[in-house]
Amino acid sequence: MTTTRNRRKERTGVVVSDVQDKTIVVRVERRTTHPLYGKTMTRTKKYHVHDERNEAGVGDTVRIAETRPISKLKHWRLDEILERAR
Numbered sequence: 001m002t003t004t005r006n007r008r009k010e011r012t013g014v015v016v017s018d019v020q021d022k023t024i025v026v027r028v029e030r031r032t033t034h035p036l037y038g039k040t041m042t043r044t045k046k047y048h049v050h051d052e053r054n055e056a057g058v059g060d061t062v063r064i065a066e067t068r069p070i071s072k073l074k075h076w077r078l079d080e081i082l083e084r085a086r
Contacts, residue, residue, distance in 0.1 A: 009066040010079065015056050016046065023074065024051045026064055048073040059085025 013028035026047050033040055048071075049064050056062055061083040064076045 010063060011047065011076075012061065012063050012082065013047070015058050015060045015062060015085075018051075018054070018057055022051055022054060024049050024056050024062075024078065026062060026076075047076050050074050050077040052078075056081055057085060 011026075011028045013026040015024050016027045017025040026049050027044055028047060029042055029044050031040055031042055047064060049062075050067070050070050056078060060081050062081050063079040065079040066075065067077045069075050070077070
């Protein structure tokens with residue numbers, strides 16, 4: 001029997017804003033096909049992410065993980081910074 005309790009969703013994206021204290025906004029892109037025409041499209045979504053130590057900056061590529069609700073908009077936390085912006 002496998003439990004899904006600790007299997008949190010993870011996403012990889014780019015930080016687009018770090019103005020708020022302990023919060024970053026991450027843009028996550030996913031590629032999908034159009035249901036009728038079959039063309040590949042890029043869809044984006046922005047997540048508000050909890051960054052406890054304010055270590056991520058704009059342009060950084062980060063991995064985020066789902067967590068309990070921290071505020072009205074924040075349900076994700078910063079897992080690790082994969083690549084720093086140049």
